[in-house]
Amino acid sequence: MIGAAQLEACGITRNTARRWRRRGRLYRIHSDVDAFGHPSVPPEGLMVAALLHVGATAVLSHRTAAWWWGILDERPDLIHVSCLHRAGSSPGLVIHQRRRLEATRHRRFPITTLSQTFIDLAAGEPRPTVRQALANADYRGILKPAAIAAVSGRGRPGTTSLRQALKEHQPRLAQTRSELERRFLALCETAGFPLPEVNGRLAGWTVDALWRAEHVAVELDGRGNHRSPAQIERDRRKELELRAAGFVVLRYTWRQVTDQSELVIADLAAALGGAVAERS
Numbered sequence: 001m002i003g004a005a006q007l008e009a010c011g012i013t014r015n016t017a018r019r020w021r022r023r024g025r026l027y028r029i030h031s032d033v034d035a036f037g038h039p040s041v042p043p044e045g046l047m048v049a050a051l052l053h054v055g056a057t058a059v060l061s062h063r064t065a066a067w068w069w070g071i072l073d074e075r076p077d078l079i080h081v082s083c084l085h086r087a088g089s090s091p092g093l094v095i096h097q098r099r100r101l102e103a104t105r106h107r108r109f110p111i112t113t114l115s116q117t118f119i120d121l122a123a124g125e126p127r128p129t130v131r132q133a134l135a136n137a138d139y140r141g142i143l144k145p146a147a148i149a150a151v152s153g154r155g156r157p158g159t160t161s162l163r164q165a166l167k168e169h170q171p172r173l174a175q176t177r178s179e180l181e182r183r184f185l186a187l188c189e190t191a192g193f194p195l196p197e198v199n200g201r202l203a204g205w206t207v208d209a210l211w212r213a214e215h216v217a218v219e220l221d222g223r224g225n226h227r228s229p230a231q232i233e234r235d236r237r238k239e240l241e242l243r244a245a246g247f248v249v250l251r252y253t254w255r256q257v258t259d260q261s262e263l264v265i266a267d268l269a270a271a272l273g274g275a276v277a278e279r280s
Contacts, residue, residue, distance in 0.1 A: 001045055003052040004032040029053075030090040043075055047109060050079045050093050057084040059103045059110040061096055062124065065117040068109060070140060071133040082112060082120075096120075102151055115147045122165060123158030130165040132173050132182065139174035172198050180222045181208060184257050191265045193272060203245040205238050216271045217247045223254040 007017055017034070020026040026034040030053040035041050041049070047068075051058045059065075062080035066072040082096040089095060102116035112120065114137070122130050137143035145166060152159040170189075175198040176182045188195055188209075196209040202217065209218040219235070239249045248271050256264050 001029070001041075001048040001052060002026075002034055002036055007034075030093070031088065046079060046092070050081050050090075051110065053090055053093065054081045054083050054087045054095055055085060057101070058082070058087070059101060059112055061112045061117070062094070062120045065112045066121055066133055068111060069106060069114055069117060069137075069142075071114075071117070071136045071142075072129070073136070113147075113151070114142060115144070115151045118148055118162055119152055119156055119158045121158070122162035123156075127161060127165050127168075128182065128186065130162060131168060131170065134165060134169050135171050135173035138169070138171045170195065175199050178220075178222055180220050180254050180257060184209060184218070184220055184252070187257060187261050187264065188268075190261075191269070193268065202247070203241050205242065207242070211272060214272050215247045216268075217242050217249050218268070219249065219251045220257070221251065221253045 004017075012020075017026060021028060021034070026036060027039040029035055029041065029046070029049040033049045033052045035045065035049070047060060047064070051060070058081050060068055060080070061082035063072060063076040063078075064080040067075050078092055078094050080094045080096065082098055082101055084098065084101060086097060087095050102113045103110060104113050105111065111117075118130070118133065118137075121133055134143060148162065148166070152162060170185070172195060173182065173185065176185065177199060181198060185195060185198070194211065196211050196216075196218070198209060199206050200210040200212070201207070202210060202212075207217045208220045211217075219239075239251075242249045250267065250271060252264055
């Protein structure tokens with residue numbers, strides 16, 4: 001990545017830069033930032049381009065910061081950058097102008113602190129996303145509730161939502177491997193069930209949701225789950241071996257968990273039996 005000021009410092013005039021773009025030596029990323037030599041730019045390069053475009057006080061923030069910290073798994077489609085000055089917008093880039101920044105450096109990039117990143121997430125993202133980020137941070141050993149408290153409680157947007165997410169914090173969310181597993185855990189919370197072990201090992205198999213004391217195992221089939229005959233045979237073998245280990249085996253689809261939750265809750269309540277009655 002190279003900015004307009006850097007080109008000028010190297011003695012490259014605007015006319016020369018335009019000629020290089022026509023010849024494929026430079027590729028425009030933002031109005032004042034180019035990629036050199038190749039139009040395919042990796043995510044790190046796009047972040048560099050965003051920071052160059054926004055200017056000296058720019059830092060990665062919001063969902064981009066959360067992804068770079070490793071507390072959100074999916075790289076956001078848009079790059080979020082915060083700064084202390086006005087900056088021109090650009091496609092693929094969201095610029096947040098603010099009066100002050102809690103910033104640091106992480107893996108070579110200027111970025112909002114982890115605590116500030118949580119505040120920003122809570123201000124603009126749904127609570128399940130914030131809870132997932134908290135669980136991922138906890139799993140990685142970087143969750144510091146005291147540091148979060150130090151930057152919250154000052155009338156900042158997101159503070160109330162973040163406090164509630166901390167109260168509802170479930171570290172086992174970090175063990176989930178799919179959106180369906182996260183939704184199933186949320187369903188269990190809503191129903192008041194004791195939360196299961198997620199992706200635990202039993203009889204040599206990894207089980208999506210497992211209540212060991214109650215001897216109940218749940219397998220979840222995601223959207224568009226078209227299994228081959230070999231996969232179906234494997235699933236049946238898995239179920240037989242889990243039953244042989246003394247477990248009730250239940251299987252739910254994406255549609256059942258999302259659109260027929262009452263039926264799933266009733267079915268699961270019957271299987272868990274005494275555990276649910278004791279909790280209620």
